Amino acid sequence: MAKQATSPRRKWVTPKTVPYIFILPAVLLFIVFTLYPVISSLILSFQTSSGGVSSFAGLDNYRRLFNDPLFYRALSNTFIILIIQVPIMLTLAVILAVLMNSVLLKAKSFFRIAFFMPAITALVAYAIVFRMILDQNYGFVNYFISFVGIDPVPWLNDPFWAKVALIAAVTWRWTGYNMVIFLAGLQNISKDLYEAASIDGAGKIRQFFSITLPQLRPIFLFTFVLSTIGTLQLFDEPFILTQGGPNNSTLTISLYLYRAGFQNFDFNYASAIAYVLVIIIATLSWLQFKVAGDRDD
């Protein structure tokens, strides 16, 4: 015992240093692979390089970005998807969660697993499958709707429908995931609230709007922020489903960043795109927290 206490191996493990030793690997990795790249990316965005030599270029990349119609295209596409997809998905998720939480429902875990299943698959795999299901001539969806007398829809070949397809794909993938988060929120709402409301004669619909929704507000904020961040980073789906087309109608910011960085190898310009994305995400997250926070007071 005494020998161990004096051995050099033990000396630096004191109650004071122990927590630092425990976080050391994580912090080191974080500094090298996150913090350094984040800063380095910022520096790159203020530089240009030609022939392997980098030089300071001030705001040139950003100026170029704000005069780039394709960037505006990517920006507006991403926001259109965000504004339409997230509310649809969260509404569906809440409805499913409420049904799933109903005392009348049997086989709850079957439904829960079935709805969650899309969230565990590789984005690449489901995007490929969706591409086939949505094929204009041979896809299952067009075959199915032909029974109802609807003409084949050019899901992936028309600028409007390609966006619809992308939104449908993202919704398919993430609704169940959000449903599970809402379900956890629902289970934390006290039963007494509902009992008191039914004694007062409030119906189910009334209870949903005056108890369930207000009680779920923090969960809404949480899922809203997560979904916003996720949508702003949308890459895999448009990359596989449509390659950003047709006519750049599904070009997202992330896809544009990939094109600039890894197809044109313009790292400086791509870094500027990345930083605009950071600023947008930071602003939106801040706004969402602020809106929610103000209402709480």
Place this chain on the structure above:
Amino acid sequence: MTNKNKGKQLLGKIGMYTLLFIGVIVSLFPFYWMFIGATNPSGAIFSIPPNLTPGGHFMENLRNLNESVGIWRVVGNSLFITLTFTILSVFICSMAGYAFAKFKFAGREFIFFMLLIAIMIPYHVTIIPLFRMMGSLDWINTYQAVILPNLAYPFAIFLMRQNMRSIPDSLLEAARVDGAGEFRIFFRVIIPTMRPALAAVAIFLFMFQWNNFLWPLVILGDPDMATIPVALSRLNGMSRIDYGQIMLGTTISTLPIMVFFLLLQKQFISGILGGSVKE
């Protein structure tokens, strides 16, 4: 009165089940379509009316898939990368989570805050400097280039911290009184008692890395080094696509994780939620 109520309840029930069953079909049909496709020749997948029955082309699709992307090598790459990543990351993130949950130290709040912010930073911001870094280390097309950057996964550290908070302090004190060193306590006391939480985080990390696409796509250009999603995207981009092959490929990428999930779904779902949405 009660009869009317019962009728209403029955109607509500029918409506609820109809809605849920439509949802289930929408949710699961693409999987079914994929499995069917994996056993059919390319032509049978795109036929009118659609073919919804399994065929006998599984082995042939497998042979073709192996010829075009070397599927066994690719599966091996994915498995090696994902398992190594998961084991190391669980270890690193649980150590950090434990320190954040159970020790007071200068800088704790600040470092934790930085990690939380990192959750919000788009991954894309880091890929260009990371790509350059890997280039100068001569690590492009290597396993470590894929494994290392996400090991300190902030969300996993966050989940571990939330879960570690439930460890009673008396347990730690008892172990200290018994003369156990801090590392001994971590490995002999904390890790065993936290096994369910570790399992949940492990599944989460496993799924993340198995399905990870953008970074491996960027860093693994050599077809021999490709992971499953990267190989699939390459197949998808070919000018003449053999759909039987590609459906089998997507099946191979999905099935293991599906089985894994079905076995461990309770832990996985509670692990994702582990304290993240409370309050």
